[in-house]
Amino acid sequence: MICLIVVASLLSTVPSVITFQPIWIGDSFSTESFLSPIQNQLLWETCGNQKESKHKRFPWAVSFTVDGVNRLGGSIISPYHILTAAHGFVTTIGARGNLCMDRDLKHPNSSVYRSIELLRETRKIRSVLVDGDFAASNCTQGHDWAIVEVEKRIQFGKDIQPICLPRPQMYYTRALTVPGWGRSYIFNESGPLIHEIPMRVDRDCRRPWSDRLPASADDYVCATSMDIYNYSAPRTCHGDSGGGLEYRDEFGRAFLIAITSFGTRGCPSNMLARFTRVDVYLDLICKYTGVCY
Numbered sequence: 001m002i003c004l005i006v007v008a009s010l011l012s013t014v015p016s017v018i019t020f021q022p023i024w025i026g027d028s029f030s031t032e033s034f035l036s037p038i039q040n041q042l043l044w045e046t047c048g049n050q051k052e053s054k055h056k057r058f059p060w061a062v063s064f065t066v067d068g069v070n071r072l073g074g075s076i077i078s079p080y081h082i083l084t085a086a087h088g089f090v091t092t093i094g095a096r097g098n099l100c101m102d103r104d105l106k107h108p109n110s111s112v113y114r115s116i117e118l119l120r121e122t123r124k125i126r127s128v129l130v131d132g133d134f135a136a137s138n139c140t141q142g143h144d145w146a147i148v149e150v151e152k153r154i155q156f157g158k159d160i161q162p163i164c165l166p167r168p169q170m171y172y173t174r175a176l177t178v179p180g181w182g183r184s185y186i187f188n189e190s191g192p193l194i195h196e197i198p199m200r201v202d203r204d205c206r207r208p209w210s211d212r213l214p215a216s217a218d219d220y221v222c223a224t225s226m227d228i229y230n231y232s233a234p235r236t237c238h239g240d241s242g243g244g245l246e247y248r249d250e251f252g253r254a255f256l257i258a259i260t261s262f263g264t265r266g267c268p269s270n271m272l273a274r275f276t277r278v279d280v281y282l283d284l285i286c287k288y289t290g291v292c293y
Helices: 037-046 116-123 279-289
Strands: 009-011 022-025 061-066 069-076 079-085 125-131 148-149 172-173 176-182 195-201 220-225 244-248 254-263 273-278
Touching: 061 116, 069 244, 069 254, 079 254, 116 125, 148 279, 172 176, 176 254, 220 254, 273 279
Parallel strands: none
Antiparallel strands: 009 172, 022 125, 061 069, 069 079, 079 148, 125 148, 176 195, 176 244, 195 220, 220 273, 244 254, 254 273
16 A cells, blocks of 8 residues: 655635536436435445455445446445546547537537436446536536446445545645556556556646646646656546546545546656545535535
8 A cells, every 4th residue: 555645734715605506317316325324424434444354455446337437436425326437428529638618510409418228238327416517518618427236236335335424624645645557657458457546636737838728726736756757657537537546544444535527638657636525515416415424
């Protein structure tokens, strides 16, 4: 495991106004999946605890695959729910470094969101709640988060556990970790094995000169590789989207600080990665899932 650098950061003040435009892909979440107070207590007692296992270091990390290829990461937060990135369910994401493309002019009534039929067939998803302000703001003002409800209850055990949600304004070290299945370099393909990506928080969100993508949304956390001058240094890249930016406390308990959103085109060693803060959306997560500990 990567040792955390003991340089402290404090989550900046949660923005006072966060708009929310819910978009449902499929049905609204089932009443069965909404957690009760007793279930919340049990969840809090078990979340983020790494049980001894020779098979998995991140038992809450998931990969949404199509034909055996990773398409999106995510983090288990309850027996029914996974937190991930909204852009994994948007069909207008650009392929050349831009975040959103214009709507299909030939089919102006086409949806910008993927169909639930495809998601149920390929990824065993019952329903998805997407923050509609992500696409509505042309994918430039944050809000890149979504909640997935799975078809069948997730059975927790030594190899499958939920991660803890963060506390509001939670204290955490600058050195955090992203578990992912993405490319190690821009020219590599995503692999079948999860890998650990240590990242260093950059509270100033300083972009390299070639990066013209937004870096100032209210819900961003920015981070870089641990050594921006080393081309071989691990960093997030294509395929890591949706995965969690995690903090381990002094007891080794894991907390989901943010969700991998996007980064500098080409994944250079000095790239600036953007993540969506989870603490900003705790009230909404509680409202729709019952995860309210």
